[in-house]
Amino acid sequence: MNRILTTDSPRLSYLDQSAVVRERFEQMKARDVLLEVRHVDKVFRTREKETLALSDISFTTHRREFLSIVGSSGCGKSTLIRILAGLEEQTSGDVLLDGQPVCGPGSDRGMVFQSYTLFPWLTVKKNVMFGLEINKYGPVESERQALQWLQLVGLEKFADSYPHQLSGGMKQRVAIVRALATQPRILLMDEPFGALDAQTRARMQAHLLEIWRKIDITIVFITHDLDEAIFLSDRILVLSAHPGRVQELIEVPVPRPRNTAQCFSPEFIATKARLEELIYSAEPEDESEYPVVPRLAEAADNVE
Amino acid sequence: MQVRRKWFQVGRPLPPKLSGVFAVLSFALPVSLWCVVSYVPFVWHPQILITQPGSVDYLQPGMRMDKSAFAAAEAEATEQQKALPKGVPTNPIYLPAPHEVIRAFYTAFTTEPQSRDGSWLHESLWHSIQIIFWGFVISSAIGVPLGILCGAYGPFARMSEPFIEFFRYLPAPAFGALAVAILGIYDGPKIAIIVIGTFFQQVLVIANTTRKLDLTLVEAAMTLGTRNSQVLRRVVLPGILPDLYRDQRILLGWAWTYLIVAELIGASSGITWFITQQARYQQFANVYAAIMMIGIIGVGTDMLLARLGRRLFPWDRSLVKSDA
Numbered sequence: 001m002n003r004i005l006t007t008d009s010p011r012l013s014y015l016d017q018s019a020v021v022r023e024r025f026e027q028m029k030a031r032d033v034l035l036e037v038r039h040v041d042k043v044f045r046t047r048e049k050e051t052l053a054l055s056d057i058s059f060t061t062h063r064r065e066f067l068s069i070v071g072s073s074g075c076g077k078s079t080l081i082r083i084l085a086g087l088e089e090q091t092s093g094d095v096l097l098d099g100q101p102v103c104g105p106g107s108d109r110g111m112v113f114q115s116y117t118l119f120p121w122l123t124v125k126k127n128v129m130f131g132l133e134i135n136k137y138g139p140v141e142s143e144r145q146a147l148q149w150l151q152l153v154g155l156e157k158f159a160d161s162y163p164h165q166l167s168g169g170m171k172q173r174v175a176i177v178r179a180l181a182t183q184p185r186i187l188l189m190d191e192p193f194g195a196l197d198a199q200t201r202a203r204m205q206a207h208l209l210e211i212w213r214k215i216d217i218t219i220v221f222i223t224h225d226l227d228e229a230i231f232l233s234d235r236i237l238v239l240s241a242h243p244g245r246v247q248e249l250i251e252v253p254v255p256r257p258r259n260t261a262q263c264f265s266p267e268f269i270a271t272k273a274r275l276e277e278l279i280y281s282a283e284p285e286d287e288s289e290y291p292v293v294p295r296l297a298e299a300a301d302n303v304e
Numbered sequence: 305m306q307v308r309r310k311w312f313q314v315g316r317p318l319p320p321k322l323s324g325v326f327a328v329l330s331f332a333l334p335v336s337l338w339c340v341v342s343y344v345p346f347v348w349h350p351q352i353l354i355t356q357p358g359s360v361d362y363l364q365p366g367m368r369m370d371k372s373a374f375a376a377a378e379a380e381a382t383e384q385q386k387a388l389p390k391g392v393p394t395n396p397i398y399l400p401a402p403h404e405v406i407r408a409f410y411t412a413f414t415t416e417p418q419s420r421d422g423s424w425l426h427e428s429l430w431h432s433i434q435i436i437f438w439g440f441v442i443s444s445a446i447g448v449p450l451g452i453l454c455g456a457y458g459p460f461a462r463m464s465e466p467f468i469e470f471f472r473y474l475p476a477p478a479f480g481a482l483a484v485a486i487l488g489i490y491d492g493p494k495i496a497i498i499v500i501g502t503f504f505q506q507v508l509v510i511a512n513t514t515r516k517l518d519l520t521l522v523e524a525a526m527t528l529g530t531r532n533s534q535v536l537r538r539v540v541l542p543g544i545l546p547d548l549y550r551d552q553r554i555l556l557g558w559a560w561t562y563l564i565v566a567e568l569i570g571a572s573s574g575i576t577w578f579i580t581q582q583a584r585y586q587q588f589a590n591v592y593a594a595i596m597m598i599g600i601i602g603v604g605t606d607m608l609l610a611r612l613g614r615r616l617f618p619w620d621r622s623l624v625k626s627d628a
Contacts (some may be wrong), residue, residue, distance in 0.1 A: 087523050107529030117524035120619050121542045131528035134538070162619040175524075182529055 014270040017253045028062050028191040028234060032098075034218050035084070035186055039128050042244075044078055052243040053079050057093070058250055059237055061186075066212055068221045068229035076244030077133055077222045081190050084220060085111045097185060103199035107135055110179030113192040116171040118163035124174050125150065131182035149177040152211065164165065169200040176211070186218045193228070202260065205231055207220045209258060226275045231258055231266055238278045247278050264286040330457060342401035349393035368394060372508035400589040405596070418585065425578055427540035429597065432574035435491060439498025439566070440559045444552065447506035452548075453512020454507060456540050465511065468504050476501035476562055480569040489570030501562035506555050513547045514540065525561065525621060546613070546620035552608050560602050 017025070040055040053076040060065050069077045082088040084095060086105040095102040097109065105111075118127050128146035132141065150156045153173040163171055172192055179187055194200045205228060212219055223229050229236050230252055238247040253267040262268050307596055311318050318326065341348050352374040357363035360377045369377075374391060380511030381388050395401075400408075410426045423431070453546035454461040476497050517540060525539045582590040613620075 033424045085523075085527050087526065105523070105526035107526060107527070111524065111527035113524060115518075115520055117518075119521060119525075119539070119542070121617070122619075130525070130538075134525075134529045134531075134534065164619060166622055178528070188527075265326065285549055 008086065011221075011267045012270050013231060014250065014253060014267070014274040015249065016267075016270075018255060018267075021253050021255050022124065024256065025234070028065055031063040031065075033060045034063045034065070034098060035220070036094075036096040036099075037084070038094045038096070040077065040080075040083060040090045040095065041300050042083065043091040044090070052092075055243040055245050057239075057244065057246055058247060061218060063218055064216060066209075066219045066232055066234045067237060068097065068223060068233040068235075070223060070226060070229045070275065070279065071178040071240060071247075072241050073224065073240030075239040077239055078190055080239070081111075081188050081220060081222050084186075085109050085188050086113075087297050090295065107131055107168055107182040107186050110182065110184035110187045111191045112172070112175050112187065112189045114194045116163065116168065116175060116195075117177070118174055120163050123160050123162055123167070124155060127163065127174055128178045128181050131178060135182055138225075145181060149167055153177050153207070167200075168196050171206070171267075172196065172204060176208070180211075180217065181213065184217070186220060189221045190225070191222050194223070194225075200255075201227050201228075205258075208232065213257075226272055226279075229275070230254060231260075231263070236271075236275065238275065250274065306498065315611075329424050332473040339402055342395065342399070344556070349395055351394050351396055352391035353394040354389060354391045356390040359384070359387035360389045361456035379380050396584055398588050400592060404589040405592045408587075411598075412590045418469050418581065422581065423577075426595070428573075428575050428578040429601070432567065432576070434596075434602070435450060435494050435566065435574060436498065436537050436556075436563055437561055438491075439495045440556055441500045442495065443502040443506055443555075443559070447503045448510055448552075451507045451510025452536070452544070454511035455517075455544075456536060461511060465508065468507050477565045477569075480565075484570045491573070493569050494566040494573070497566035498559050498562050500558045501566075502555055505558060506551075509551050509555065510548060513551055514544050515579060516547070517543045546617040549609075549613050553606055555611075556609075557602060557606065560598065560613065563598070566606065 004241060037057055037059050040054060040057040041052070044051045044053055057080060059067075069076050069080065069304060079088060083090050085100070086102050086109065099145060102109070117288070118124075118175055119130065120131065121294045125143065125146050128149050129139075129142040132142035132145055137145070144164075147159060153176065155170060156178075158166060158170065166174065175192070176187075193204050196204060208219075209232060219227075221232060231254075233252050236252060239245065240247045250271065252271055254265060254271065255267075256261050309323060310316065344359075351368045351370055354363050354367040354369070354374075355363060355366055357367075359381050363369075363377065369391075371393075374389070377389055415425075417423055450460070450464065452467055479500055481494065482499060483496040487493045488495055490540060522539050524534055525535060530538055563574075564576050567574045568580075575598060577595050578584055579591050582588070582594065
């Protein structure tokens, strides 16, 4: 369906930006560079062989930018975000946050994982307080702030519940504010909505944008869902697979504020077409590997 | 048929009512088997309990003899046309009937010790419980921290686990003589045997439990600013606590199984001393009662600890599922 719509408006390229969008990007780029990744390589060594997972990754992110990273599976996007978080070390190259090299994990880079990583032994409130207490806030101040954060995502009623009593979407909302509570410079999100059902997912996307609008936070967001990437991001970093390389850094021409109706706008469709072209053309044709299924049903008994 | 047997499938949960029925059956079946063997005269009963010796001079009332020997004595008396000996079929003395054992549960506590240096049953039991307690506490004091360290940090694991893996195959009772030589003949060597029997398993089991902790929790804590030195206390320990508690419950059961061997070492003591004494005087009802008491104490503590665990770890789903 998207392809048909694309041919309906062949003249619009994903590179064409309306004046409003262009102005927004100029504004964004005028802000300080928050994250700078320079020539990062990552090699995984096992006894038998070396695998180059990431090769010469370079990009910059400005303060309050929403950057998505997309790519087919195996492109190393998770490895990249783990390097940004400091959970893994790059083999060579630099990661600079506010000009300072990143060394190990720290509360200046919050992270939200796909698997809900709430601490099961702590209540929702205590989960949010965890980072605050670690960072030397007293218990009273931590609790006050934690409750405020919970209010932000509408979960103050569940402050004393345990994580296992929450739904997936609620857990992820807690995980987001837990990461935000320590007031990191950047929020790293590794397919955070991947395990949610479609409806919850859409609501979480809108809610995340709302949070991002209101709080001074920069977001790096990993996803394999192209619609999600376009809907959320200012810019999309497309990685190719084996090894992971930067294919293109796309500026999303869809104007903000975003809404779901924009999915059918020419800018959206053009961007998606470009992303599909980049990601799926690079991949070997997978479809040829599926065999043709011989007919086993009766000849006259057709369903299509 | 299919409708009725829905629960008889792999992985199907039992309806609660049936689950209770089966739980009762698990005890009722062996007990009823015991009753049948004890109370139905034509089932087993390989011996004859003499009620009247008749003319056979080597028989006495209350004596037990094999059926074949009794038949021979009977035949001899018949041949000589003398008074026949009389008797009833009975089981060997080492298999008392259920009611005798039940009576023994009461009388064992009310009977005075048979020798002057003997002790009452409750004193023996209490002594055994103390041995178990100290053995388990000493083992846990070293085993639990070491197990957690092994599970959390590679160097600890590599440096201790190969040796422990080797050592746990050495049977604890084999160290009995050594323990007596070092620790004397009283409680020392007994506690030592329980420690040896428990400790090595404990380290390995707890190390494994620690390894099963979801590492993304550690990573999440690190991204929240947790320092390396805080991870053990703030994430690993609370994360494994419910499982650790479950392990300890299982290991405590393990410690109990070493009790009898341990108490035989050096000067026999505790419930083991009671059992061996009663067996010597052929008070087998008391022997069974004492053995069952060990079981009751063991299961009782475990049920208490399970209930306590549910209180202590309200967030633990697996505990709710397995014990409910």
